Amino acid sequence: MPSLKGKVQTVLGLIEPSQLGCTMTHEHLTMDFSCCYYPPTSGQEALSSQPIEMKNLFWLKQNPYSNRENLLLCQETDAVKEELLHYKAAGGGTIVENTTTGIKRDMKTLKQLSKETGIHIIAGAGFYVDATHPAETRAMSVEQLAEVIVNEVTNGADGTSIKCGVIGEIGCSWPLTESENKVLQATAHAQSQLGCPVIIHPGRHSDSPFQIIRIMQEAGADISKTVMSHMDRTIFDEKKLLEFAKLGCYLEYDLFGTEFIFYHMSPDIDMPSDNERILRVRMLIDEGYEDKIVVAHDIHTKNRLKKYGGHGYSHILENIVPKMLVRGISQNKIDKLLVENPKQWLTFK
Known part of the structure; x- marks a missing residue:
């Protein structure tokens, strides 16, 4: 697509890659x-339908998928707008919005949020997990x-003329289903036509990212323009990583x-702390992969918004970057993670 080459496609149209600034490569601004939903453990059933209150915030942090209201981020447009303005004030420039078909993508709301905040928003095309x-x-x-x-990339998504600027997050389970396999192949075919960035949600198993890359390579994908999400909950062994x-x-x-202590979606996984994530990122930088790392929060539930006592979209800029500096990651390397690498990834070939 010659008209897209060398550009980045936001919900407000094409921009120059140099306009992106600090970029969170995996967030959600409105979704269902x-x-x-995971039912609460025995004796806690009433908490699943209770409103979000101060007295149950810690329970929500530990059980984010067991409260039905918490899963409806789509109800919080005003709070998200306020968050984006805070993110902008902290130095943020762009959000890659990973909501795809199946979890209530809302292109009109994304366009409205971008207009009202001045944050560049890049919407995701494609399909979420088999379920x-x-x-x-x-x-x-x-x-x-x-x-x-x-x-969805060339004409617009969900009956609008608002165009997606990335394919994904493309949802994969473990084991991979037949329908997800077809979507992965379709993603590769679409990418080869468009020269666009792709982002994948892998299954919760350390072999899943390898399987996904193999399928995509065989279908003609450009792996150098592909992001594998959620590495912090997927591959723990350093040698395998x-x-x-x-x-x-x-x-x-x-x-x-x-x-949190107990990861309902995969109880065998010990969710790392932010300090552990920083050390893992530093290890990858030390091993020479500074040009291939991107970071984000993947906010997708209400309790992670500042309105509900959460960290918000500016957590990395406000809290993680200072700790990275303390842990010996230079500002130059941090700029690669936040600015240069997203810019390279999001630019159409």
Whole structure:
């Protein structure tokens, strides 16, 4: 697509890559995550339907997917707008909004938020995990799925003329389902036509990112323009992580601010702390991968907004960057993570 080459596509139109500034590569500004509701443990059932209050904030932090209201980020447009202004004041320039088909993407709200805050917002095309695929999606061929994705980037998504600027987050489970496999292949086909960035949500198993890259490579994807999300909850073994890093995609540590004891979606996983994330990022930099790391918070529930006592979209800029400096990551390296690497990734080829 010659008209997109060398540009970045936001919900307000094309911009120069140099305009992006500090970029969070994986966030949600409006979505419905009810597909991932987990009933509370025995004796706590009443908490699932209670409003968010100060007295249950700690419980919510530990059980974010067990309160139905907490999963409806789409109800918080005013609070998100306030958060984006705070993010801008802290030095933020761009948000990559990873809400895809299946979790209530809202292109009109994204455009409104961008207009009202001055933050560049880049919307995601494509499909989330199999559990959100309707029968219509499951019935599509790889070619038909690719056509849908290309159309969302070139013409507009969800019946609007507002265009997506990235494919993803493309949802994958473990084990990968047939429908997700087709979507991955369609993503590769669409990317090869568009020269656009791609971002993947891997399954919760350390082999999942390897499987995904293999499928995409075989389907013709450009791995150098692909981000593998959620590395902080996916590959813990250092040797295996470095083996994966050699494949050439971007490694995204995008759960900054998420610290809880019991991870309902995969109880075997010990969710790392922010300090542990920083040390892992420093290790990857020391191993020579500073050009292939991006960071974010993946805010997708209400309790992570400042309105509800959460850390908000500016947590990395306000709290993580100072700690990175203390831990020996230079400002130059931090600028790569926040500015240069997202710029390289988001620019159409």
